[in-house]
Amino acid sequence: MRVKNAVASRRRRKKVLKQARGFQGPRGKLIRQAFGAVDRAMAMAYVGRKQKKQQYRRLWTVRINAACRAADWNYSCFINGLKKAGIEINRKWLADLAVNDADAFSKLIETAKAAV
Numbered sequence: 001m002r003v004k005n006a007v008a009s010r011r012r013r014k015k016v017l018k019q020a021r022g023f024q025g026p027r028g029k030l031i032r033q034a035f036g037a038v039d040r041a042m043a044m045a046y047v048g049r050k051q052k053k054q055q056y057r058r059l060w061t062v063r064i065n066a067a068c069r070a071a072d073w074n075y076s077c078f079i080n081g082l083k084k085a086g087i088e089i090n091r092k093w094l095a096d097l098a099v100n101d102a103d104a105f106s107k108l109i110e111t112a113k114a115a116v
Helices: 006-019 031-070 075-085 091-100 102-115
Strands: none
Touching (some): 031 075, 031 102
């Protein structure tokens, strides 16, 4: 007796075609092109999730540096001063303070200057 595994293979193909919905041309309609396109899309999505974190950290650094330079100081001295002062606050919060609460950020700059 010959077993074709039709139900499972059809389900697998339908799943891939559903993931490929919206792709242009044969990549969204034909199964061979869809398999390759979905594989690549999944790989790029994995990489993109890592890059998103890098880009946010870069943005926070730029914002902190801009706020420090407005107070006639630079980013690296500011971070070094915070470490020496024993203030452990992450860059996300620092960037938020720099944008939304300039008074609190200026107090942090004074504390970091005193520690250096």
